[in-house]
Amino acid sequence: ELKVEQNPLFLSMQEGKNYTIYCNYSTTSDRLYWYRQDPGKSLESLFVLLSNGAVKQEGRLMASLDTKARLSTLHITAAVHDLSATYFCALRRSNDYKLSFGAGTTVTVRA
């Protein structure tokens, strides 16, 4: 069974500082997804990482994938208040429809 572990589960950020969310997984995976969820809202797709060494950036968020270490990171640069949300990583293996989610990291950005 594919297991996905995110840490930390809660992250209090100070505006302007940099932080990283970690996503470890247990078995070989083809695809690594990052989603954002605002309270009471649906999931917004942030990144899809397809191969070892993949790095994608959008605004203050940058995601990377190391398939050998079975690790993905979501790096937040110079946090701002509107990044407050819950962030999920999720994995999908080839020939498998199932998206296995991590527990989520709840991010709060304070002034």
Added chain:
Amino acid sequence: DTEVTQTPKHLVMGMTNKKSLKCEQHMGHRAMYWYKQKAKKPPELMFVYSYEKLSINESVPSRFSPECPNSSLLNLHLHALQPEDSALYLCASSQDPKRTGNTIYFGEGSWLTVV
């Protein structure tokens, strides 16, 4: 247009009621999904339809009955639910079920309360 539309947004139903949740996408996606999400938890897969055929049922109780009338529509029929079934129900779709690298798009969800 990367939109998955779900109706209703909120539903309150009694344990003896029959109701349905509806999902629609016009992106030409051939895989559609139902997920259930409890508060402060990640989404859990319930069903997957691939090319309008049920591909995965994650051991979901029969009081939940999915239906895919055509490639754009996905329904979830609800009957004799329990209060513990109260949750956010998310519909999602992706382009090609056989290509795992496709983005999976989620709808806004339907908040279900069973009383």
